[in-house]
Amino acid sequence: MNSKVFAALVLAVAIVTPLSADARNDAKKQVEFGITVAQRGLWREAIYRWERATQIDPSYAAAHNNLAIAYEHEGDLAKARVSYEKAIELEPGNALIKQNYELFREINDRTTRTKDTQ
């Protein structure tokens, strides 16, 4: 019985590992293409690519970071915040993501500054 369980576990690991590696590779291709189009000013296409990347590999911090930047560029600050926070959650030690987030917050705080009345 134990040997069967062990065999099943080995099989599962053998299947899942290449799958996740494949997912990261596919996601990476989307991220790279997104960067190329963003550099040419095609931000909508970049958003599509980076959204695909996060769907393929939800643990890919760079894809969430790039998506946050694109949302910021499009003025969708609420979505940008969610994506930045996801990127930081996935890679809390990444100084570049943190730097992007700090710059974003500076702008976002300005727009959501406490008003006296409205």
Next chain:
Amino acid sequence: MIGRLALKTLSSVVAIFLIAGCANYFEIPIETPIKPKLDVSPFQRVLVAGFISGGTDDVDGNLETTRLLRSQLRTKSELRVIDADVLPLVDAAEDSGAGNGAAARPAGETPRQASDAKEPEIKDDKDLEAFEHLFADVEYWKKIGEEYQGPLIVTGTIMFTPQSRSGFVQREQEVFDSFGRRRVVPVRTYQERKGFRLKPKFVFIDGRNGTTLYSESFSEEILYNTNQSTPALSSYFELMDRLLPSFLNTLSSQKVKGTRVLLQ
């Protein structure tokens, strides 16, 4: 010897390729559009009515702010700016606040006597509070609005006060070691500094019915070394320059330029 040199060169080349291979980030310029805080679509015109100002006598906060905001709105907003005399808001506050205005005028003095006399001195936030009731005087603003066919009215308070402070400040200093190599090190020094604080409150009033639509307060400060002589008016403009994007963003959309880092 030649072998060692070749090895060093090879390792440098490998290092360069490794660094180049690891360049998995790209700096990219972005422009973040910021939506206006206030829906000004019902208005075609804006009246910067004037401000109740206090603090130093070196700068006329009322006139300078009115002039500056009008010129900024002319170029950076789609609303047509109404050219009109600056309203005497201090007098209006005294006349309007039969009850509240009492704080602004000495006991026993009638409103007429107060307006005939020299303008009251507003030196701090507490002095200013006595006049703030004017912004809630719907009838007064409705009347002003009727005179100018119901524009968006911009008014508020401006407090511009001198500041002086002493304490430790950190600055960077150049040092050279025995080999003549330059380094920059942080040094903490005790300094006496003086400057100004600007505390404006912008109030946006619907000229059609006199109600306040929105108001926002700011506080900015600038300090200089005591040996540096900076005119008050120059400090005022420097501080206003910091606030203007946020003020303009109340009425019109703005684009904030910056750079971010894309990751691979």
